[in-house]
Each structure stands twice: as C-alpha cells, then as structure tokens.
Amino acid sequence: MLSRTAQNLFWMGRYMERADATARLLEMGHRMSMVPGSSDMDEWRSVALAAGAQDPINGKPHQTAADVIHDLLISVDNRSSIRSCLVQARANGRAIRTALTQDMWEALNEGWRQLDDMAPETSRRNLPTLLEWVKNRTAAFRGASEISLLRNDGYCFLRLGGLIEQADMTLRLLDAKYYVLLPETDVVGGGRDYHQWTSVLRATSALRAYHHVYKGDYNPWGIADFLILNATFPRSISYCHRTIQRFLDDIADHYGERGPCHDTATEMVARLDGVHIEQLFQAGLYDFISDSITANHRLAAEISRQYHF
Amino acid sequence: MYGSQGAVRVPYERVADWISAAGVDLLKLRQSEAEAIFRRIGITFAVYGEGGDPERLIPFDLIPRVFGASEWRRLSRGIKQRSRALNAFLYDVYHRGEILRAGVIPEDLVYRNEAFLPEMVGIDPPGRIYSHICGIDIVRTGEDQFQVLEDNCRTPSGVSYMLENREIMMRMFPQLFAAGIIEPVDSYPVLLKKTLEEAAPMKCDNDPTVVLLTPGSLNSAYYEHSFLADLMGIELVEPQDLFIEGGLVWMRTTRGPQRVDVIYRRIDDSFIDPLAFRPDSLLGVPGLFDVYRSGGVTLCSAPGAGVADDKAIYSFVPEMIRFYLGEKPLLENVQTWRCASPEDLSYVLSNLKDLVVKEVHGSGGYGMLIGPHASKKDIEAFRLKLKANPSAFIAQPTLELSTAPILGDGGVEKRHVDFRPYCLVGRDIRLTPGGLTRVALKKGSLVVNSSQGGGVKDTWILAD
Structure with a gap:
C-alpha cells in the first residue's frame, strides 16, 4: 500500500475519534454546568484542557462557556475543533478514495458542511442536538468501516x-x-x-x-x-x-x-x-x-x- | 427524439412511452432524488476560475439519449478508424514525417505546434501507440448524419459519468432495463486495464504494475481519477508517491519501494517531469521522461500526443485516414476554416456573425465566439483578437445540432447535445457501446461543456 494511503487512513482514524471524544467532553461540560453549586467556568476550562485547547486560541483566553463551545465545536482556528476534525477526516478520505469503501465515503461525506457558517449562539442553543449528530456521524463511519473494509x-x-x-x-x-x-x-x-x-x-x-x-x-x-x-x-x-x-x-x-x-x-x-x-x-x-x-x-x-x- | 416528419424515431419509442406513463411531475421528483444521490456519493466537478463551490455537482438529466443498433455500428466503425489514423499520424510525425513530406499537411502546423514535443522524436512507444484513449466528440447534424466536432488524444475526461449515469438510471428505473435491450457499459474499466497492461514497457518482465497518476484531490477531475483507479483495482498515485532510481520508476509504499511499469497519467505533458519540461512545475516526477525514453516505464497517453488533437490539425484527419489506412473516412468532419490561411481568414472576418470561432489550443468552451448569439460589441472585440493572431483560431459554421429531450421547468423540453465515446487502443481497438452525452441546459445554448452550464445524460445503445 502507498505510504501516503497509510498516512491518510491513520489520520482519518485519529480525526474521527477526536471529533467523537470532543463531543463527549462537551457533553460532560454541558451537564456539569447544570449541577447546582458548580463554578461554571472551572468546568468548561477543564473541558478545554482535556481537549487540548487550554491555551488561548486566536489570542483570546476562554472567558465564557460560549468561548469554549465555539473553540471546540466550530472554530476554524482550532485544528482540533469538531468541525476541523470532520473537514480534515473528509480531506484524508478524499485524497485516498480508492482505499475507502463506498459506505465509508458516504459516512464521511454526508453533511460534512453542517457546521460551516454556524453562529456561536446557534451552536450553543442547539448543543445537545449537534453533539448527538456528531456522535452519530462518527458511529456511522466506524460502523461502515467495520462492515465493509477489507x-x-x-x-x-x-x-x-x-x-x-x-x-x-x-x-x-x-x-x-x-x-x-x-x-x-x-x-x-x-x-x-x-x-x-x-x-x-x-x-x-x-x-x-x-x-x-x-x-x-x-x-x-x-x-x-x-x-x-x-x-x-x-x-x-x-x-x-x-x-x-x-x-x-x-x-x-x-x-x-x-x-x-x-x-x-x-x-x-x-x-x-x-x-x-x-x-x-x-x-x-x-x-x-x-x-x-x-x-x-x-x-x-x-x-x-x-x-x- | 423526433424524426424530420415529427414522429418519434424508432430507437426512442421506449423512452417516449416511459415519459408519458410516468408523467413529468414524478420524473422531476426522481431527478432531485438522483441529484441527492450524486451529492452523497461525491461525484463533483470543479470549475476553474469561477470561484465558489470547488466541488460543484454536474447537472444530470434523467431522460436518456438513445442510439439504435445500426446507427451505433456505423459510428463505431468510424470511431475506430479515426483512432487508428490518429495513432498512425503520431507515430509518423515523431519519426519520418511521411505525411508532411508528401505535402498533405503543412510542416509548420506540426513542427511549430506547441503540443509537438521534439523530445519525443525517434522514441518508439510500445505497440507504436501514443493515444491509448481517444475521445471523439460527435454531433448529429441530420437524421442520418453525424459529424466529428473534435478529437481528444491526451486524457479525455468524463467516462466516469458514462458509468455513474448508467448506475443511477439502473438503480432508479430498473424496469427500463429489464428487457435486456440496452447494451451494458460496465466492461469499460476491465477493457481499460487490459489496454494499459498491453502497453507494458520493454523492461517489464513480470505482470505489469499499472498506476493512475493524478495531480491530486484539488484537480477538477479527481473524482474520476479515483473512481477509475478503484474500478481497475490499481493504485491512485500522486507525483510525490513516485521516484526514480536505477533507471526505473518506484512508488513509496508501507513495505518500501515498489516498481511501476505503466502510468495512466491524468497530468498534462508539461507537468510530468520538471527536468524534461517545465522546470517550475511542482507536480512532476524528476527524471520520469528519461525512464520513459529508455523503456523503463510507459506513459499513457504518450507525451506529445496532443499534437494530433489540436483544432488546426483536426481538419486534416480525413486526409490522415486516406493517407495511412487507404480507406474512405467513415465519419465526416465539420467544415473548418483555418484562420492561419489568408483566404480563410478573410472569409471568416466577413462572416463572423454566422460562424463559431474557436481557439486552436483552447478547450472547455472557453474563449470562443458564437457568432449568431454574440452582440455586435462582442463580435467587434473578437475581430480585433482574431486579426492580432489569426493562426491561433479556426472557424466553423454554426451547426444544425440535433436536440434531445430534457426535463426542464416547463416539462419536457429540447436542448442541444453532443456525444463522446471512449475508444481504447491497445493490441486490439476496443469500444464500449456507450459514451458521454453532454447537454446544453441553457435554452438555445450550443455549448455543452460542464464548465459552461452543461449537463450530462445516460446514453443508450440499443442491442439488435
């Protein structure tokens, strides 16, 4: 197999898992912020830390929950945001279409632009639905790989x-x-x-x-x-x-x-x-x-x- | 679809019945379903220089275009004949140049042609084949008349649409195919692979390893590259995956270097090797041309094959067929005026409003003038361009192109179409019964290029 193909497969696997794990972290933050007596920002900061985005992205430290959600979900500046991960995983897949099965490609391709141009406010309001969607995408991808890849x-x-x-x-x-x-x-x-x-x-x-x-x-x-x-x-x-x-x-x-x-x-x-x-x-x-x-x-x-x- | 008397032509009967039985509303609904499928599969087409969506969808029209069995027999003989002649011409101009010595084609037209590569002179490609895939663009100009619009000897694209359009149609309307009267097209990838394997170079002593070389995923035809590589079961490589060592070509794999024998390249001549051609090219594989020259690898198509499909050479193809094959050309050319000749130029200049003027090296429908559809201002602007550099242009009459039915806003409407079959040249000449029908979706438009608002259709060849 071409080394480039191996590389793209490896990173596609990484990005899809990263998108999935980041969605779960955001879910944790969302839930913790609803617990009485919690210090809202502490929870969100630990979410950012676990997602590797503790340092200020784009020059601004995280001030509010919305900052963290923005950076981890839809930011293009953060290479590890869910949106960036989905875009990069698709780019990996597109570069090696022949190494993917049709099912895998469709799972990568479906709705990959969903998070484009989403306003931070919309993303916060719809957070549970969006996270559910992300987990579904990554699950569909894993499922397609499991059943169809040699x-x-x-x-x-x-x-x-x-x-x-x-x-x-x-x-x-x-x-x-x-x-x-x-x-x-x-x-x-x-x-x-x-x-x-x-x-x-x-x-x-x-x-x-x-x-x-x-x-x-x-x-x-x-x-x-x-x-x-x-x-x-x-x-x-x-x-x-x-x-x-x-x-x-x-x-x-x-x-x-x-x-x-x-x-x-x-x-x-x-x-x-x-x-x-x-x-x-x-x-x-x-x-x-x-x-x-x-x-x-x-x-x-x-x-x-x-x-x- | 209709003959000159206004009745449905025989090959189209099945399609006409289907349209009237299904009804326009249902078909429109199915058409949007088809588009959703294309989008999901990721069949897209980038359009250069227009900005916007780099992965645009090429519009697909549901109503198939149909050729009868006897029409196809005629066409297919003509297409194969033309492909043989074009390859014979390429061998000749890179060797003794008999056709030039005989005065059939002016030397300047070949030797001073940008697509002519002096580096290729004296090289013998395996089987003397230069153009392994000839895409011959054909239009119907009368109930029984076909004319060739242009030849594509380098790397004609679009064959993935021939295959995918059929796939979609069979998926959505299986009942149409039930009676087995439509020739299948799915043998194309097998035949293509066979053709490429037959091109194995001298130094190849095992089963040849064939790869498809793409410029990368940003190229407009990338979908097609990956689709074909997939169907042939060969590696889709980018230039950085290849390197030269010991006079051979290798690809970088997870198990170390693996030898490559045949490269179906979908990269232009000038970008294949920065050492031999454009030194500023970031795309190529340094040293590739040397390996090719010494028989270490075969490039399909051969570098320099483009000299045969240039629009000025085009007008001589019937002469080539007589010269090399001693046969009567089975497919006509469209009448062409070469603006390089003063006589033709003066005719063209005084008839601009009735003619189509094209750049000799242009492609994709860019930079052309369609006289009858152009404003006075555009014509005058074009006149200046033409006078400044006449030899860069040819002119053709505006053709009475046939139309085919499409699903438009107002129901079934008529639009102009052309047709590109893909002829494979190996030890045998092979032609899959089918091709790509492109359709000008804009009302009245004659330009079918997908970069100019054209769409595609499934094409049926009826079995006997």
Missing part, C-alpha cells in the same frame, strides 16, 4: 490511528480531572464529588458500563481502575494498548518485518500487565498519566517512521 494492512492503519487517539483522549481526560480522583477528595464526599466522578465516566461514555462492572459503587479507585486497567472497556488505556499491539503484530506478520514501534507497543502493554490500581496511586497517578501521554506520542511517531509516512 481486513488488510489498510484496516490496521485506520484502527491504529483511532486507538492512539482514544488512548490519548482518555489520558488527557484523566490529566484534566485527576485531582477529583485523588484520595483526599474521597474524604470530602458529598453530592458534588459524585457528580465529578460520574462526569468523568460520562465523558468516556462509560457510566452504565461502570455500573455493571462495579455495581454502582462510585469511588475514585474504581473509576481510575476502570479507565486505565479494565481490559474489557474499549476506551481504557490497557485495552487501547493491547489492541494497538495486536494490529501492529498483524502488520508485522503480513510484511514480515518488525521495528521500534513494535517494541514500544510491547513495552506499553507490559507496563500495565498485572498492575493493581493501588500501585499506580502509590507510585503517583499524575506521573503515570504524563509518562503515558509521552509514550503514546512517541509510539505514533515511530509508527509513521516505520511505514514511511
């Missing part, structure tokens, strides 16, 4: 991009919210914490799933365990790393060649193997999170070097 190296590159992005988004959410998971807040207790914890789960669409696994006992240990170590939850760090390793192995088997990215992936999986969440807290959750973010970035760079893109 399971060859192209599929692996698409999934690798998506998984790297999912791991990154979960890590950045933990990075922005880790303070609510620290043991001392456990002592404070009360409704406010409950909302904080559930909001973290909501942002990863894990609320119900968590409920099933941990029987509704919301506590920081359980939540961190779920998002980092749970091998069955598809956005957990552990799951993402294992699956990344599997797809990299598939490509290596197919091409008959391994490289540094394979070693890094193996290392990342080994790092979480048999680890208990208590150990992570003892060793320092914050350090673990920032190290993992760096490792994830390094892996992405190694993959593109290995496959010449």
Whole structure:
C-alpha cells in the first residue's frame, strides 16, 4: 500500500475519534454546568484542557462557556475543533478514495458542511442536538468501516490511528480531572464529588458500563481502575494498548518485518500487565498519566517512521 | 427524439412511452432524488476560475439519449478508424514525417505546434501507440448524419459519468432495463486495464504494475481519477508517491519501494517531469521522461500526443485516414476554416456573425465566439483578437445540432447535445457501446461543456 494511503487512513482514524471524544467532553461540560453549586467556568476550562485547547486560541483566553463551545465545536482556528476534525477526516478520505469503501465515503461525506457558517449562539442553543449528530456521524463511519473494509494492512492503519487517539483522549481526560480522583477528595464526599466522578465516566461514555462492572459503587479507585486497567472497556488505556499491539503484530506478520514501534507497543502493554490500581496511586497517578501521554506520542511517531509516512 | 416528419424515431419509442406513463411531475421528483444521490456519493466537478463551490455537482438529466443498433455500428466503425489514423499520424510525425513530406499537411502546423514535443522524436512507444484513449466528440447534424466536432488524444475526461449515469438510471428505473435491450457499459474499466497492461514497457518482465497518476484531490477531475483507479483495482498515485532510481520508476509504499511499469497519467505533458519540461512545475516526477525514453516505464497517453488533437490539425484527419489506412473516412468532419490561411481568414472576418470561432489550443468552451448569439460589441472585440493572431483560431459554421429531450421547468423540453465515446487502443481497438452525452441546459445554448452550464445524460445503445 502507498505510504501516503497509510498516512491518510491513520489520520482519518485519529480525526474521527477526536471529533467523537470532543463531543463527549462537551457533553460532560454541558451537564456539569447544570449541577447546582458548580463554578461554571472551572468546568468548561477543564473541558478545554482535556481537549487540548487550554491555551488561548486566536489570542483570546476562554472567558465564557460560549468561548469554549465555539473553540471546540466550530472554530476554524482550532485544528482540533469538531468541525476541523470532520473537514480534515473528509480531506484524508478524499485524497485516498480508492482505499475507502463506498459506505465509508458516504459516512464521511454526508453533511460534512453542517457546521460551516454556524453562529456561536446557534451552536450553543442547539448543543445537545449537534453533539448527538456528531456522535452519530462518527458511529456511522466506524460502523461502515467495520462492515465493509477489507481486513488488510489498510484496516490496521485506520484502527491504529483511532486507538492512539482514544488512548490519548482518555489520558488527557484523566490529566484534566485527576485531582477529583485523588484520595483526599474521597474524604470530602458529598453530592458534588459524585457528580465529578460520574462526569468523568460520562465523558468516556462509560457510566452504565461502570455500573455493571462495579455495581454502582462510585469511588475514585474504581473509576481510575476502570479507565486505565479494565481490559474489557474499549476506551481504557490497557485495552487501547493491547489492541494497538495486536494490529501492529498483524502488520508485522503480513510484511514480515518488525521495528521500534513494535517494541514500544510491547513495552506499553507490559507496563500495565498485572498492575493493581493501588500501585499506580502509590507510585503517583499524575506521573503515570504524563509518562503515558509521552509514550503514546512517541509510539505514533515511530509508527509513521516505520511505514514511511 | 423526433424524426424530420415529427414522429418519434424508432430507437426512442421506449423512452417516449416511459415519459408519458410516468408523467413529468414524478420524473422531476426522481431527478432531485438522483441529484441527492450524486451529492452523497461525491461525484463533483470543479470549475476553474469561477470561484465558489470547488466541488460543484454536474447537472444530470434523467431522460436518456438513445442510439439504435445500426446507427451505433456505423459510428463505431468510424470511431475506430479515426483512432487508428490518429495513432498512425503520431507515430509518423515523431519519426519520418511521411505525411508532411508528401505535402498533405503543412510542416509548420506540426513542427511549430506547441503540443509537438521534439523530445519525443525517434522514441518508439510500445505497440507504436501514443493515444491509448481517444475521445471523439460527435454531433448529429441530420437524421442520418453525424459529424466529428473534435478529437481528444491526451486524457479525455468524463467516462466516469458514462458509468455513474448508467448506475443511477439502473438503480432508479430498473424496469427500463429489464428487457435486456440496452447494451451494458460496465466492461469499460476491465477493457481499460487490459489496454494499459498491453502497453507494458520493454523492461517489464513480470505482470505489469499499472498506476493512475493524478495531480491530486484539488484537480477538477479527481473524482474520476479515483473512481477509475478503484474500478481497475490499481493504485491512485500522486507525483510525490513516485521516484526514480536505477533507471526505473518506484512508488513509496508501507513495505518500501515498489516498481511501476505503466502510468495512466491524468497530468498534462508539461507537468510530468520538471527536468524534461517545465522546470517550475511542482507536480512532476524528476527524471520520469528519461525512464520513459529508455523503456523503463510507459506513459499513457504518450507525451506529445496532443499534437494530433489540436483544432488546426483536426481538419486534416480525413486526409490522415486516406493517407495511412487507404480507406474512405467513415465519419465526416465539420467544415473548418483555418484562420492561419489568408483566404480563410478573410472569409471568416466577413462572416463572423454566422460562424463559431474557436481557439486552436483552447478547450472547455472557453474563449470562443458564437457568432449568431454574440452582440455586435462582442463580435467587434473578437475581430480585433482574431486579426492580432489569426493562426491561433479556426472557424466553423454554426451547426444544425440535433436536440434531445430534457426535463426542464416547463416539462419536457429540447436542448442541444453532443456525444463522446471512449475508444481504447491497445493490441486490439476496443469500444464500449456507450459514451458521454453532454447537454446544453441553457435554452438555445450550443455549448455543452460542464464548465459552461452543461449537463450530462445516460446514453443508450440499443442491442439488435
């Protein structure tokens, strides 16, 4: 396969996941801002932080909720806004039409201009509907890829991009919210914490799933365990790393060649193997999170070097 | 659709029945459905220099255009004959130039032609084929009369519409196709791939690897490039995906370099290789032409093939057919005045209001004058342009173009159409029964180019 094709598939996977994750973050912000006693701007700032847009975009720091929503949803200056992600994913797809199935292309192409020229006020007023729409688009794209794409190296590159992005988004959410998971807040207790914890789960669409696994006992240990170590939850760090390793192995088997990215992936999986969440807290959750973010970035760079893109 | 006596012509009976049975309102509804499908699939067409939407939709008209079986047999013989002659001409002008020595075509018209590439002289492309895909634009000028409007020997576009228009029609109106009386067109990609594989270069010793070279996703015909690559199952490459090493062409892949044998290039001559042609080109592959010259790769069409489809050379194609094939031309040309000749120029200047004047190197319907539709002011402005550089223009009479029915605002209306079949030249000459019908959607307009408000239709060739 052309290296350029692999590159476009990889980034298409990343952008679609980023659009999806950003929509979930905005949903979390929207919900938290409705909780009594919350400091509105703090919540929205942590949303911006988790979405990687904490720095002023376009020279203006975020003053209001509308600023954050604008930057994350419809801004063209923010390369990671949902709109930018959808436009870039479509551009990736358009550049490699032949590597896409018709179903995938239609999922990318349908309504891609929906967010163009939308006034900030309109976007805020219609936020829940718009976010629902974004999640539907990304789900349609994933579905189309799953049912129609050949399971060859192209599929692996698409999934690798998506998984790297999912791991990154979960890590950045933990990075922005880790303070609510620290043991001392456990002592404070009360409704406010409950909302904080559930909001973290909501942002990863894990609320119900968590409920099933941990029987509704919301506590920081359980939540961190779920998002980092749970091998069955598809956005957990552990799951993402294992699956990344599997797809990299598939490509290596197919091409008959391994490289540094394979070693890094193996290392990342080994790092979480048999680890208990208590150990992570003892060793320092914050350090673990920032190290993992760096490792994830390094892996992405190694993959593109290995496959010449 | 109607004959000279006003009755529905036989090939059109099925279409006429269908229109009256379905009714105009229903058809209009279906037409907007068809457009929604095109938009969703992403069949778009960029128009240069007009700004606005870079991914405009080409208008699609629902009512098919129909050729009867015997009409097609005649046309198809004529098209194949013309394609053979054009290739023979290209081989000749890049070798001994017999036709010029014989005085049939003036030397200047060839050697001083911008599309003539001296670099190509003496090169033998595989099978002596230069133009692997000949798009011959044809108009009907009478119930039994067809004329060739122009030839396209470089990289004629539009074949994706032939395929997609049919796809849409079959999807929306399966009952029309049920009786199996309409020739299918879906063999085109298979035949195209076969034709390209047959062009494998001397140094290719395995199954040839064929790629389609596109300038990229901003090109107006990008949809077509990706569509064809997809249907042929070959890689769609951009210039940056290719490089030259050891006298061969390679593409960059995730498994390292892979050799390329045949390049179906949809990039103009001057952009294929900055070392050989335009040094300012950011598009090309440096060194590609050298590899081509030494038989390491085949370019389809061959560089310099454009010298055969220039509008001034066009008027000599019937002569070529007599000269190279010793046959009588089966398809007529439209009468053409070459403004380079003083005699013709003076005729053209005194009859501007009745003539169509075109730029010799122009395409896409730009820069032409349609005398009967132009204002006095426009004619005078054009007169100055023409006098300043006569050899850049040719003139033709305004043709009595046939019309075909379309779905307009007022129901079924008449519009002018032309027709472009795609003739494939490999070891055999292959012609898919079909082509692209372009239609001038503006009332009274004679210009069918999609860049000028033209649309497209499905084209039916009826089986015997």
